Amino acid sequence: MSQNSVDIIFIPFCGEEQESLRNQLASVLKMADMKVVPEESKFDDNSILVLNEQVQNANCYVIILFPQYAPLIDKEISLAKYQYQEIKKAQLLNPDSKIVVWLPPTTNIMNTDAAQISFINEIRNSITKNMIFSNALSPILLTDDIRSLLEKKQEVYFDVNSTDIFLISNQLDESEANEIIEMLSDIVPVENLNIIQDCDMDYTELCKQQISKSKLAVIYFKETSDWALPFAQQVWKKVGGAASHTPILLIGDEDPDTNKDKKFKAPKVISLIVAGELIPLEIKVQYDNVIEAKS
Numbered sequence: 001m002s003q004n005s006v007d008i009i010f011i012p013f014c015g016e017e018q019e020s021l022r023n024q025l026a027s028v029l030k031m032a033d034m035k036v037v038p039e040e041s042k043f044d045d046n047s048i049l050v051l052n053e054q055v056q057n058a059n060c061y062v063i064i065l066f067p068q069y070a071p072l073i074d075k076e077i078s079l080a081k082y083q084y085q086e087i088k089k090a091q092l093l094n095p096d097s098k099i100v101v102w103l104p105p106t107t108n109i110m111n112t113d114a115a116q117i118s119f120i121n122e123i124r125n126s127i128t129k130n131m132i133f134s135n136a137l138s139p140i141l142l143t144d145d146i147r148s149l150l151e152k153k154q155e156v157y158f159d160v161n162s163t164d165i166f167l168i169s170n171q172l173d174e175s176e177a178n179e180i181i182e183m184l185s186d187i188v189p190v191e192n193l194n195i196i197q198d199c200d201m202d203y204t205e206l207c208k209q210q211i212s213k214s215k216l217a218v219i220y221f222k223e224t225s226d227w228a229l230p231f232a233q234q235v236w237k238k239v240g241g242a243a244s245h246t247p248i249l250l251i252g253d254e255d256p257d258t259n260k261d262k263k264f265k266a267p268k269v270i271s272l273i274v275a276g277e278l279i280p281l282e283i284k285v286q287y288d289n290v291i292e293a294k295s
Helices: 016-031 047-057 079-093 114-124 139-150 171-185 203-211 225-238 276-294
Strands: 008-010 035-037 060-064 098-102 131-134 163-170 190-195 214-221 248-253 269-274
Touching (some): 016 060, 016 139, 047 079, 060 079, 079 098, 079 114, 098 139, 163 171, 163 203, 163 225, 163 276, 171 190, 171 214, 171 276, 190 203, 203 225, 214 225, 214 276, 225 248, 248 276, 269 276
Parallel strands (some): 008 035, 060 098, 098 131, 163 190, 163 214, 214 248, 248 269
């Protein structure tokens, strides 16, 4: 759920031609226990007076892109574009609010007003954080998109320690990893994480937090290359990719032979395949390179 006990969804006022689809969406959202404002979709002389208050009170906004640019506020701007501008202003005051832009299948670009196409392109080119563009086929599917966007995962904080080397391995390589750790621990502080398969723990989040307190992250594999490469990619993205302050060493044993091409090339990633007996030495060499680069 979002921060509010009840999510308030603002769906802009619209013209008569557009009321049916807007009302269908509003009905589905209400059945999903969300509050929809404004209650009445039809735009009249009083709508502008209540627009600001309703926009400010919402924590999610749904922009429906219809084929028509009308109705107009004046000769230069449509009602939809005016409300979009007000929504963007409101989001500046409430950065956690969400914007969902929906281009429903009923909006055929071939039959859309030229001015509306320009407005659609303007929105497409200005997608920002906490804003999604959806081509959902129905109000029900769009409501699922909105619910997913509004769900806020509770952040979990792990008990992590500052260390020099953070070594990550899969449980299938546990014995070999323990030998490496034993050799390294005699000369440099090491924190170890053994990934247990089919465990509910958020390992990528744990790695993110521990890597932030480590000088070098090491992902080791021997029999688990099919796990190691995608996991390294996930962790690399989680820690900020090229912007990460901690390099990642992805290192595999050259036995079995199938490991020889298992490498991941990316900024701040060192990817090596070496003989098993040389792996502790290679980790120490890469660690020394990191310390030297920072000095």
